[in-house]
Amino acid sequence: MTTRMVEIVRREEFSAAHRLESPHLDEAQNRALYGPCFTDHGHNYGLEVAVRGPVDERTGMVMNLADLMRLVRTKIIDAVDHRHLNRDVDFLEGVIPTAENVAIAIWDRLEAELQAFPQCQLHRIRLYESASNFVDYFGRAPSTPNR
Amino acid sequence: MTTRMVEIVRREEFSAAHRLESPHLDEAQNRALYGPCFTDHGHNYGLEVAVRGPVDERTGMVMNLADLMRLVRTKIIDAVDHRHLNRDVDFLEGVIPTAENVAIAIWDRLEAELQAFPQCQLHRIRLYESASNFVDYFGRAPSTPNR
Amino acid sequence: MTTRMVEIVRREEFSAAHRLESPHLDEAQNRALYGPCFTDHGHNYGLEVAVRGPVDERTGMVMNLADLMRLVRTKIIDAVDHRHLNRDVDFLEGVIPTAENVAIAIWDRLEAELQAFPQCQLHRIRLYESASNFVDYFGRAPSTPNR
Amino acid sequence: MTTRMVEIVRREEFSAAHRLESPHLDEAQNRALYGPCFTDHGHNYGLEVAVRGPVDERTGMVMNLADLMRLVRTKIIDAVDHRHLNRDVDFLEGVIPTAENVAIAIWDRLEAELQAFPQCQLHRIRLYESASNFVDYFGRAPSTPNR
Amino acid sequence: MTTRMVEIVRREEFSAAHRLESPHLDEAQNRALYGPCFTDHGHNYGLEVAVRGPVDERTGMVMNLADLMRLVRTKIIDAVDHRHLNRDVDFLEGVIPTAENVAIAIWDRLEAELQAFPQCQLHRIRLYESASNFVDYFGRAPSTPNR
Amino acid sequence: MTTRMVEIVRREEFSAAHRLESPHLDEAQNRALYGPCFTDHGHNYGLEVAVRGPVDERTGMVMNLADLMRLVRTKIIDAVDHRHLNRDVDFLEGVIPTAENVAIAIWDRLEAELQAFPQCQLHRIRLYESASNFVDYFGRAPSTPNR
Numbered sequence: 033m034t035t036r037m038v039e040i041v042r043r044e045e046f047s048a049a050h051r052l053e054s055p056h057l058d059e060a061q062n063r064a065l066y067g068p069c070f071t072d073h074g075h076n077y078g079l080e081v082a083v084r085g086p087v088d089e090r091t092g093m094v095m096n097l098a099d100l101m102r103l104v105r106t107k108i109i110d111a112v113d114h115r116h117l118n119r120d121v122d123f124l125e126g127v128i129p130t131a132e133n134v135a136i137a138i139w140d141r142l143e144a145e146l147q148a149f150p151q152c153q154l155h156r157i158r159l160y161e162s163a164s165n166f167v168d169y170f171g172r173a174p175s176t177p178n179r
Numbered sequence: 180m181t182t183r184m185v186e187i188v189r190r191e192e193f194s195a196a197h198r199l200e201s202p203h204l205d206e207a208q209n210r211a212l213y214g215p216c217f218t219d220h221g222h223n224y225g226l227e228v229a230v231r232g233p234v235d236e237r238t239g240m241v242m243n244l245a246d247l248m249r250l251v252r253t254k255i256i257d258a259v260d261h262r263h264l265n266r267d268v269d270f271l272e273g274v275i276p277t278a279e280n281v282a283i284a285i286w287d288r289l290e291a292e293l294q295a296f297p298q299c300q301l302h303r304i305r306l307y308e309s310a311s312n313f314v315d316y317f318g319r320a321p322s323t324p325n326r
Numbered sequence: 327m328t329t330r331m332v333e334i335v336r337r338e339e340f341s342a343a344h345r346l347e348s349p350h351l352d353e354a355q356n357r358a359l360y361g362p363c364f365t366d367h368g369h370n371y372g373l374e375v376a377v378r379g380p381v382d383e384r385t386g387m388v389m390n391l392a393d394l395m396r397l398v399r400t401k402i403i404d405a406v407d408h409r410h411l412n413r414d415v416d417f418l419e420g421v422i423p424t425a426e427n428v429a430i431a432i433w434d435r436l437e438a439e440l441q442a443f444p445q446c447q448l449h450r451i452r453l454y455e456s457a458s459n460f461v462d463y464f465g466r467a468p469s470t471p472n473r
Numbered sequence: 474m475t476t477r478m479v480e481i482v483r484r485e486e487f488s489a490a491h492r493l494e495s496p497h498l499d500e501a502q503n504r505a506l507y508g509p510c511f512t513d514h515g516h517n518y519g520l521e522v523a524v525r526g527p528v529d530e531r532t533g534m535v536m537n538l539a540d541l542m543r544l545v546r547t548k549i550i551d552a553v554d555h556r557h558l559n560r561d562v563d564f565l566e567g568v569i570p571t572a573e574n575v576a577i578a579i580w581d582r583l584e585a586e587l588q589a590f591p592q593c594q595l596h597r598i599r600l601y602e603s604a605s606n607f608v609d610y611f612g613r614a615p616s617t618p619n620r
Numbered sequence: 621m622t623t624r625m626v627e628i629v630r631r632e633e634f635s636a637a638h639r640l641e642s643p644h645l646d647e648a649q650n651r652a653l654y655g656p657c658f659t660d661h662g663h664n665y666g667l668e669v670a671v672r673g674p675v676d677e678r679t680g681m682v683m684n685l686a687d688l689m690r691l692v693r694t695k696i697i698d699a700v701d702h703r704h705l706n707r708d709v710d711f712l713e714g715v716i717p718t719a720e721n722v723a724i725a726i727w728d729r730l731e732a733e734l735q736a737f738p739q740c741q742l743h744r745i746r747l748y749e750s751a752s753n754f755v756d757y758f759g760r761a762p763s764t765p766n767r
Numbered sequence: 768m769t770t771r772m773v774e775i776v777r778r779e780e781f782s783a784a785h786r787l788e789s790p791h792l793d794e795a796q797n798r799a800l801y802g803p804c805f806t807d808h809g810h811n812y813g814l815e816v817a818v819r820g821p822v823d824e825r826t827g828m829v830m831n832l833a834d835l836m837r838l839v840r841t842k843i844i845d846a847v848d849h850r851h852l853n854r855d856v857d858f859l860e861g862v863i864p865t866a867e868n869v870a871i872a873i874w875d876r877l878e879a880e881l882q883a884f885p886q887c888q889l890h891r892i893r894l895y896e897s898a899s900n901f902v903d904y905f906g907r908a909p910s911t912p913n914r
Contacts, residue, residue, distance in 0.1 A: 038720045039756040047309065049196035049221040049263075056825040065826060067833055068261035074196040074221005076309045082756070087724065090644040091653060092716035097753060098655055114215035116196075128827035132773045136822065162194065162223045165832060168774040168817070185426045186462040203531040212532060214539055229462070234430065237350040238359060239422035244459060245361055275533035279479045283528065312538060315480040315523070332573045333609040341897065343784035343809040343851075362849035368784040368809005370897045376609070381577070384497045385506060386569035391606060392508055408803035410784075456782065456811045488750065490637035490662040490704075509702035515637040515662005517750045555656035557637075603635065603664045626867045627903040670903070675871065678791040679800060680863035685900060686802055 035086040039155050040094045042081050044104050046113035049074040050129040053118075072116075077134075078160035079108065081142060085152035095152045103145050108138055135159040135169040143171070182233040186302050187241045189228050191251050193260035196221040197276040200265075219263075224281075225307035226255065228289060232299035242299045250292055255285055282306040282316040290318070329380040333449050334388045336375050338398050340407035343368040344423040347412075366410075371428075372454035373402065375436060379446035389446045397439050402432055429453040429463040437465070476527040480596050481535045483522050485545050487554035490515040491570040494559075513557075518575075519601035520549065522583060526593035536593050544586050549579055576600040576610040584612070623674040627743050628682045630669050632692050634701035637662040638717040641706075660704075665722075666748035667696065669730060673740035683740045691733050696726055723747040723757040731759070770821040774890050775829045777816050779839050781848035784809040785864040788853075807851075812869075813895035814843065816877060820887035830887050838880055843873055870894040870904040878906070 051073065052066040063070050081104050085094040111121050117129040123141050127133045135157045143154045160166040198220065199213040210217050228251050232241040258268050264276040270288050274280045282304045290301045307313040345367065346360040357364050375398050379388040405415050411423040417435050421427045429451045437448045454460040492514065493507040504511050522545050526535040552562050558570040564582050568574045576598045584595045601607040639661065640654040651658050669692050673682040699709050705717040711729050715721045723745045731742045748754040786808065787801040798805050816839050820829040846856050852864040858876050862868045870892045878889045895901040 034760050036720075036724050036757070036760065038723065040720065041754050041756070043752045043754075045309070047220045047222050049219045052827070054826055065831065071261050071267065072196045072219070072221075072263040073194045073261040074219075074223075075194050076221075076223045087718075087720045091642055092640070092718035092721045094720055094755075096653065114218050114220040116219040120218065130822075130827035132771075132775065132822045132829055133827045135773065136771050162192070164778045166776050166778075167829075168776070169771070172769050172771065181466050183426075183430050183463070183466065185429065187426065188460050188462070190458045190460075199533070201532055212537065234424075234426045238348055239346070239424035239427045241426055241461075243359065277528075277533035279477075279481065279528045279535055280533045282479065283477050311484045313482050313484075314535075315482070316477070319475050319477065328613050330573075330577050330610070330613065332576065334573065335607050335609070337605045337607075339897070341808045341810050343807045365849050365855065366784045366807070366809075366851040367782045367849040368807075368811075369782055370809075370811045381571075381573045385495055386493070386571035386574045388573055388608075390506065408806050408808040410807040414806065456780070486750070488661045488663050490660045512702050512708065513637045513660070513662075513704040514635045514702040515660075515664075516635055517662075517664045555659050555661040557660040561659065603633070622907050624867075624871050624904070624907065626870065628867065629901050629903070631899045631901075675865075675867045679789055680787070680865035680868045682867055682902075684800065 037084060038087050038094050039082045039084045040097065040100065041083075042097065042100045042104055044079050044081075044101075044109050046077050046079065046109050047074065048077060048112050048115050048117050050117035052128060052130060054128055075161045077112075078158075078166070079104070079138065080156070080158040080160075081138075081154070082156040082158070083146065083149075083152045084155035085149075088151075095149055099149070103142065107141055107145055131159050131161050131165065131167045132169070135167050139169050139171060184231060185234050185241050186229045186231045187244065187247065188230075188303075189244065189247045189251055191226050191228075191248075191256050193224050193226065193256050194221065195224060195259050195262050195264050197264035199275060199277060201275055222308045224259075225305075225313070226251070226285065227303070227305040227307075228285075228301070229303040229305070230293065230296075230299045231302035232296075235298075242296055246296070250289065254288055254292055278306050278308050278312065278314045279316070282314050286316050286318060331378060332381050332388050333376045333378045334391065334394065335377075335450075336391065336394045336398055338373050338375075338395075338403050340371050340373065340403050341368065342371060342406050342409050342411050344411035346422060346424060348422055369455045371406075372452075372460070373398070373432065374450070374452040374454075375432075375448070376450040376452070377440065377443075377446045378449035379443075382445075389443055393443070397436065401435055401439055425453050425455050425459065425461045426463075429461050433463050433465060478525060479528050479535050480523045480525045481538065481541065482524075483538065483541045483545055485520050485522075485542075485550050487518050487520065487550050488515065489518060489553050489556050489558050491558035493569060493571060495569055516602045518553075519599075519607070520545070520579065521597070521599040521601075522579075522595070523597040523599070524587065524590075524593045525596035526590075529592075536590055540590070544583065548582055548586055572600050572602050572606065572608045573610075576608050580610050580612060625672060626675050626682050627670045627672045628685065628688065629671075629744075630685065630688045630692055632667050632669075632689075632697050634665050634667065634697050635662065636665060636700050636703050636705050638705035640716060640718060642716055663749045665700075666746075666754070667692070667726065668744070668746040668748075669726075669742070670744040670746070671734065671737075671740045672743035673737075676739075683737055687737070691730065695729055695733055719747050719749050719753065719755045720757075723755050727757050727759060772819060773822050773829050774817045774819045775832065775835065776818075776891075777832065777835045777839055779814050779816075779836075779844050781812050781814065781844050782809065783812060783847050783850050783852050785852035787863060787865060789863055810896045812847075813893075813901070814839070814873065815891070815893040815895075816873075816889070817891040817893070818881065818884075818887045819890035820884075823886075830884055834884070838877065842876055842880055866894050866896050866900065866902045867904075870902050874904050874906060 052069040053062050083095055117124055123137055139157045146154050157169045199216040200209050230242055264271055270284055286304045293301050304316045346363040347356050377389055411418055417431055433451045440448050451463045493510040494503050524536055558565055564578055580598045587595050598610045640657040641650050671683055703709055705712055711725055727745045734742050745757045787804040788797050818830055850856055852859055858872055874892045881889050892904045
């Protein structure tokens with residue numbers, strides 16, 4: 033029998049402040065580039081973590097959702113919820129907290145933790161800044177998949 | 180023929196940072212009271228403005244939704260979107276920016292503007308901090324309605 | 327034991343085209359008043375019908391939700407779904423199809439049908455044109471409730 | 474200065490199984506009345522608890538949202554989440570678990586707990602069985618408010 | 621002219637009870653593994669069925685959405701809605717009803733039915749247990765696509 | 768250091784009327800094929816535009832979201848919002864406005880505009896007719912990706 037590969041997704045939310053400012057640019061350039069995002073503001077971020085793996089025949093699960101939830105909460109949500117992303121979060125130090133960069137930083141942090149679940153692999157980080165703006169990150173793909 | 184009273188509601192969103200700190204409390208008390216909200220964080224706020232009035236037979240409208248939208252955007256959204264509510268907003272100066280207080284401040288500001296539409300009255304301000312937390316304010320009611 | 331009054335709400339959706347044009351105005355006035363709504367466009371309308379009544383101790387229900395659903399579907403949804411509200415709907419003939427007027431027309435039509443359920447009364451019609459624009463109609467109230 | 478009355482709302486979700494069966498009816502009558510709901514099924518219920526009170530000038534809050542959240546979670550969610558409402562929940566014993574009855578039972582349980590917050594009163598329990606079906610309960614009102 | 625490949629997606633919902641219990645484990649192990657899910661509970665499941673195929677130039681459609689809707693409703697929804705997934709559903713007999721396994725079982729059942737539409741292929745089954753937990757299944761892929 | 772590829776997504780909405788009628792079919796065939804969609808109706812369409820590219824280290828962005836938003840609004844939303852898709856939209860002339868065809872037409876129009884941002888490529892157009900019906904288009908893929 034073929035093993036079936038499934039992706040399981042856990043969604044969490046966190047409320048954080050941030051502002052966009054690049055150390056490579058002066059104030060006028062920052063203002064021109066980031067517009068209103070140069071000012072402190074905030075979001076209810078939506079974070080979706082997708083993990084891909086074979087369905088274990090004994091349990092019917094790719095990975096225990098309780099484990100995935102605990103991982104996402106203790107490693108990510110506890111660090112970013114009710115925080116200012118530009119100064120309160122260790123794993124974002126030195127990072128311009130655009131949605132792109134925050135998604136990548138979350139990927140890097142969770143990928144390391146998921147080593148403990150060798151049958152699975154991190155598949156996608158989706159980060160919503162709002163219902164209108166979000167990003168998808170699929171890791172360092174050797175090739176460029178069509179989607 | 181009876182005139183029909185209808186409430187029209189316009190919803191807008193804004194992204195803002197805030198923190199909760201009372202000038203009547205010292206730091207330890209503030210921390211105990213507000214917990215994680217004592218730290219800078221932020222939300223995608225959802226603002227619903229409800230206006231009540233008779234339906235104009237000639238137009239089929241209580242109030243032109245375009246006028247209501249313009250009012251809400253120019254008087255409220257432009258002032259709070261991509262801002263820090265504790266320091267960037269004139270009409271919140273000296274206000275602890277809880278959802279309750281922000282809703283009341285928005286009511287007061289819009290009620291004044293709605294004088295220009297004498298057939299209507301402001302009916303309700305609903306302010307969402309998130310899908311899980313929101314408040315309703317109905318103005319200074321002389322009596323306490325059941326709901 | 328006191329009887330408990332509860333409101334039950336059924337939500338349905340329908341997809342319809344409409345445009346706003348008043349017979350009391352000429353074309354220039356219509357254009358000025360309704361702006362882009364003077365042109366044919368459409369919505370996925372959300373309709374919430376709230377019925378209020380005592381909870382029947384034998385059934386635990388105010389009204390059988392299956393009855394309410396059938397009523398709303400056969401009397402309203404079947405008439406407006408995948409239709410042009412300005413010309414295809416009997417009970418909207420001669421009505422400028424603003425959200426206000428459509429909500430009132432739906433109220434009038436359902437109120438008549440609800441005579442068959444004498445223990446209940448129609449309580450509210452909420453009509454969403456979109457997540458950003460909606461109206462509430464509570465019928466011809468003898469007095470003006472605060473909310 | 475007038476005290477401002479505001480309603481604060483906390484939304485929580487729980488996943489539960491239930492079926493509808495009245496002890497006052499025989500099986501054929503139950504089947505006829507409840508249709509598919511006579512069979513075990515389940516929902517992601519959405520619970521909104523609204524509390525009304527004056528805004529405390531010192532804190533800017535009607536009631537500490539952390540207290541309200543803890544109350545709703547410990548007194549309601551912990552008892553109903555991942556349970557079968559017909560047999561696993563003490564405060565629903567002997568209750569036909571329609572949305573109407575579950576909302577009333579939650580009201581009764583929370584109203585007692587809110588005695589500890591004398592400046593506030595429970596204002597509304599809204600219970601969603603799904604996005605299409607929900608109920609509102611406002612307590613034993615002496616009079617029948619229009620809405 | 622190149623033929624354009626498009627994926628069309630139909631979303632349906634169903635309300636079902638389930639519990640997680642593995643026949644390969646004893647009760648203590650089941651309890652440890654599945655936690656609260658070992659108890660009867662339920663969900664409003666969201667099911668998205670994606671079908672991929674070329675757009676027919678004569679009709680502008682990949683597949684008639686009415687056909688896809690009828691297929692999903694008659695083959696899946698009618699079998700699982702208002703049911704207990706552990707005992708009432710033929711095509712889930714012997715299956716631990718995790719989201720992963722239910723998604724796979726739905727895939728297998730729909731893939732067979734879609735043989736009647738040879739120009740199309742089933743592309744993805746997404747199954748939501750809630751807004752926070754969902755899975756994606758893409759069938760038995762010969763290779764492992766990046767996403 | 769590896770360059771990180773990320774997809775950024777901008778969501779917009781528009782309200783439009785349409786009807787489905789194929790010039791290749793007679794009226795009876797059209798009615799049989801499209802059913803209720805043969806009549807004028809409308810939707811609040813949801814449009815998601817996904818753009819893929821490397822994250823610029825200086826800015827932390829794939830593409831300035833303000834640029835993407837402006838592009839989508841000026842090239843697409845302004846042309847289709849509050850319009851009848853069968854007759855008011857230049858770039859849909861001669862197109863049967865199914866979700867499939869509208870998504871493809873939007874792709875073609877935006878792909879041309881995105882030439883101005885050579886580091887990025889259009890990745891996906893998702894078009895929602897409603898929460899229940901939507902399509903994904905990924906462009907003229909040389910190969911058929913699994914997903």
